Amino acid sequence: MAPRGVRQLVFLLVGLACIARRADATDGAYDLSLRSRLEVSVAFHAPHVQKSEFFLEPALTSELTGDWQAHAVVRLLADPADHLWPGSPTQVDLWPASRALEIGDTTELDLRELYLRGRLGELELTLGKQQVVWGAADGIKILDVVDPQDFREFILDDFTDSRLPLWTINLEVPLAAARLQLLWIPDRSYHRLPPPGSVYHITSPVLVPPSPTGLPLVLEPPERPRRFLADSDLGLRISSTLSGWDLSLNYLYAYDDAPVPVRTVVFSAGALQVRGRPEYRRTHYIGGSFGTAWHDLVFRGELLFSTKRYVYTRDILDPDGIEPGNELSYVLGLDWFGPRETLLSAQIFERRTGTSAARAPQKGWTHITSLLFHRGLGLEGLVLQTFWLHDLERNDGLARGLISYTWSGGFTFSTGVEMFYGTSGGIFGEFAMTDHLFFAIEHHQ
Amino acid sequence: MRAEERNMKAIRECIARSRVAAVFLAAAIWGSTGLAAEALEPAGAPGRGTPVSAAAPAHRTAEELPSGAELMRRMQMRPDSNARVDTLRVELHDRDGGVRKREARMLRKVFPDATRTLFVFDAPANIAGTALLTVDYDDLAREDDRWLYLPASRKSRRVSAARRTEGFMGGDFSYEDIRNEARLRPEEYRLRTTGHSKVGGRPCVQAEAIPKNTGLGYARLEVCVDTSIWMPLRFVMYDNDSVRIKTITMADLREANGVWTAYRRVARNDVNGHVTVVVSESVERDVDLKGGIFTREALARGGR
Numbered sequence: 001m002a003p004r005g006v007r008q009l010v011f012l013l014v015g016l017a018c019i020a021r022r023a024d025a026t027d028g029a030y031d032l033s034l035r036s037r038l039e040v041s042v043a044f045h046a047p048h049v050q051k052s053e054f055f056l057e058p059a060l061t062s063e064l065t066g067d068w069q070a071h072a073v074v075r076l077l078a079d080p081a082d083h084l085w086p087g088s089p090t091q092v093d094l095w096p097a098s099r100a101l102e103i104g105d106t107t108e109l110d111l112r113e114l115y116l117r118g119r120l121g122e123l124e125l126t127l128g129k130q131q132v133v134w135g136a137a138d139g140i141k142i143l144d145v146v147d148p149q150d151f152r153e154f155i156l157d158d159f160t161d162s163r164l165p166l167w168t169i170n171l172e173v174p175l176a177a178a179r180l181q182l183l184w185i186p187d188r189s190y191h192r193l194p195p196p197g198s199v200y201h202i203t204s205p206v207l208v209p210p211s212p213t214g215l216p217l218v219l220e221p222p223e224r225p226r227r228f229l230a231d232s233d234l235g236l237r238i239s240s241t242l243s244g245w246d247l248s249l250n251y252l253y254a255y256d257d258a259p260v261p262v263r264t265v266v267f268s269a270g271a272l273q274v275r276g277r278p279e280y281r282r283t284h285y286i287g288g289s290f291g292t293a294w295h296d297l298v299f300r301g302e303l304l305f306s307t308k309r310y311v312y313t314r315d316i317l318d319p320d321g322i323e324p325g326n327e328l329s330y331v332l333g334l335d336w337f338g339p340r341e342t343l344l345s346a347q348i349f350e351r352r353t354g355t356s357a358a359r360a361p362q363k364g365w366t367h368i369t370s371l372l373f374h375r376g377l378g379l380e381g382l383v384l385q386t387f388w389l390h391d392l393e394r395n396d397g398l399a400r401g402l403i404s405y406t407w408s409g410g411f412t413f414s415t416g417v418e419m420f421y422g423t424s425g426g427i428f429g430e431f432a433m434t435d436h437l438f439f440a441i442e443h444h445q
Numbered sequence: 446m447r448a449e450e451r452n453m454k455a456i457r458e459c460i461a462r463s464r465v466a467a468v469f470l471a472a473a474i475w476g477s478t479g480l481a482a483e484a485l486e487p488a489g490a491p492g493r494g495t496p497v498s499a500a501a502p503a504h505r506t507a508e509e510l511p512s513g514a515e516l517m518r519r520m521q522m523r524p525d526s527n528a529r530v531d532t533l534r535v536e537l538h539d540r541d542g543g544v545r546k547r548e549a550r551m552l553r554k555v556f557p558d559a560t561r562t563l564f565v566f567d568a569p570a571n572i573a574g575t576a577l578l579t580v581d582y583d584d585l586a587r588e589d590d591r592w593l594y595l596p597a598s599r600k601s602r603r604v605s606a607a608r609r610t611e612g613f614m615g616g617d618f619s620y621e622d623i624r625n626e627a628r629l630r631p632e633e634y635r636l637r638t639t640g641h642s643k644v645g646g647r648p649c650v651q652a653e654a655i656p657k658n659t660g661l662g663y664a665r666l667e668v669c670v671d672t673s674i675w676m677p678l679r680f681v682m683y684d685n686d687s688v689r690i691k692t693i694t695m696a697d698l699r700e701a702n703g704v705w706t707a708y709r710r711v712a713r714n715d716v717n718g719h720v721t722v723v724v725s726e727s728v729e730r731d732v733d734l735k736g737g738i739f740t741r742e743a744l745a746r747g748g749r
Contacts, residue, residue: 136602293606
């Protein structure tokens with residue numbers, strides 16, 4: 001058991017005990033719930049159990065004094081199949097205070113959330129480890145850039161489960177007809193990217209640089225920001241509803257959650273050697289969103305402009321192998337609400353990375369479309385959902401189908417299929433051999 | 446201010462208040478299920494206490510029928526509070542006898558241009574935290590705004606408000622039923638009184654309501670109004686083929702802070718046999734609800 005993990009566990013237990021004690025002192029004004037889930041997925045190209053996941057997620061909410069409450073969520077996650085993150089999971093991408101307690105290679109205990117929420121006059125404060133969600137796009141993140149993501153299951157896991165909550169001070173204040181949200185995030189956790197050998201190890205040249213051919217590559221550990229104040233993130237959102245339009249303006253000054261692959265070519269031991277050193281770099285995210293309804297339709301969109309994004313170049317003479325550029329991405333969505341709680345939603349997502357580099361494979365436009373069909377809108381009973389993502393440039397994509405049923409006892413049974421298609425160089429196509437069926441039982445109490 | 450102006454102002458305020466009013470749902474009478482007897486109050490005098498003056502009966506004899514316009518006007522003028530919180534127990538009965546139980550809170554507040562209603566489900570655990578915010582504008586030409594928060598995705602999503610006759614959250618009450626709040630707006634219905642009747646032993650004036658807008662989902666309604674408190678006791682909805690499609694009744698009528706309130710409302714889908722029972726475990730009126738609760742950004746906090 002790692003000392004850091006022990007500290008985390010102690011912190012977690014003390015936090016829970018304090019909340020429970022405080023709740024007890026306030027005449028039992030607390031709510032304890034438990035979410036448990038068992039999921040098995042079976043790959044069908046080379047049949048084997050790809051995932052055998054079990055998790056328990058107790059949540060405790062306690063009414064403290066007046067307008068204040070405390071909330072804690074802990075997750076125990078075990079996956080004996082051990083293919084999604086084989087061996088001992090590394091947590092170097094996470095801030096030490098946000099790391100989970102590892103129990104062997106296949107189990108972890110994680111403090112998912114622990115925060116105080118309350119009011120100071122008109123101000124609404126949420127202090128602690130929490131999820132902050134911006135934007136409402138389906139299956140694709142544009143504005144949802146505040147919290148990093150665990151890519152252990154690529155983008156298949158629910159974003160609520162794969163989003164990595166951060167230690168954050170979240171302040172909301174009414175501002176005339178709008179609301180202002182201010183964020184200060186000292187938590188320097190970034191995306192968790194699965195290692196080589198895992199099912200969803202990302203190798204597509206669209207996202208990561210390929211290893212240089214003919215030269216030995218030495219990968220160095222990532223260069224992490226270290227300063228508590230100077231390297232913290234700041235965010236701001238102003239949102240309002242005006243004449244039937246939901247509008248928001250968003251700004252985030254943060255480190256990009258994906259490291260920049262800085263490359264150096266050195267002469268060592270009588271031979272040329274390529275060294276790769278991932279570095280986190282600052283970015284300004286400026287964006288906004290809109291949404292409005294018209295009869296049965298909802299039209300919505302999100303836009304994000306980010307500065308100082310870095311793309312890699314194939315130019316071997318480039319001193320660091322990366323080129324700066326700005327990035328513009330947006331999504332437009334049209335939702336149709338039909339009879340009997342039917343939702344049909346189409347989205348088009350575009351991203352353009354601008355750089356002057358002549359040999360930067362990531363520059364130019366990326367176009368992805370999506371189609372979602374849903375019946376049931378997440379309440380009890382039978383739910384049918386299909387989701388299709390398609391990359392128009394690389395002609396690859398992801399198709400998902402799910403059917404689930406919730407019994408009145410709180411058990412939800414679901415089964416479905418998740419299939420990637422396309423060439424191995426595509427964002428989705430590289431996982432074409434990971435297609436699988438899954439079966440899951442989830443219980444809430 | 447002249448007396449006439451003061452009177453007009455009082456009437457306008459009263460009408461504005463009454464639009465948000467008392468009971469958000471109605472309860473149903475039907476003869477064939479075991480729920481019928483439970484749904485209805487025993488025969489006799491209406492609840493406890495004395496009806497407040499604004500709801501005082503205008504028609505002293507059983508034989509005298511008010512006009513349809515008078516009936517609607519009196520329903521509209523029924524007193525109400527500007528802010529309320531109901532703690533609800535909801536039962537969804539299917540025709541095979543299966544029952545799903547839910548617990549929810551309904552928070553409602555009148556704003557200068559609209560009424561905002563927030564529903565938050567507290568149980569069972571798999572839907573706890575699900576919240577729906579509806580902004581019902583006083584300007585009837587303006588489409589309602591509606592947002593749904595699903596805790597599973599942690600996103601507040603704008604949803605279409607056009608399908609007002611769809612079942613609300615899987616139940617048999619529609620958004621339109623909830624919005625009506627046991628009142629019928631003269632802008633939306635033509636009302637004609639047709640006679641006297643009884644619901645659960647309570648005398649009431651029977652009327653036929655024809656929606657002016659075909660988009661409301663019903664071709665015709667029958668409503669029976671207790672004219673001692675100007676509260677509808679039963680709605681029966683018919684489609685274009687005069688097929689009875691839904692019955693809503695309200696029972697367990699009591700005064701809460703001087704406002705008549707149905708503590709038990711039942712909706713029966715007469716086509717598929719589904720029944721939704723909504724029981725108010727508690728009703729708080731004239732509550733100090735902060736406006737910030739009724740925003741899409743606050744949906745995740747579930748009315749807290």
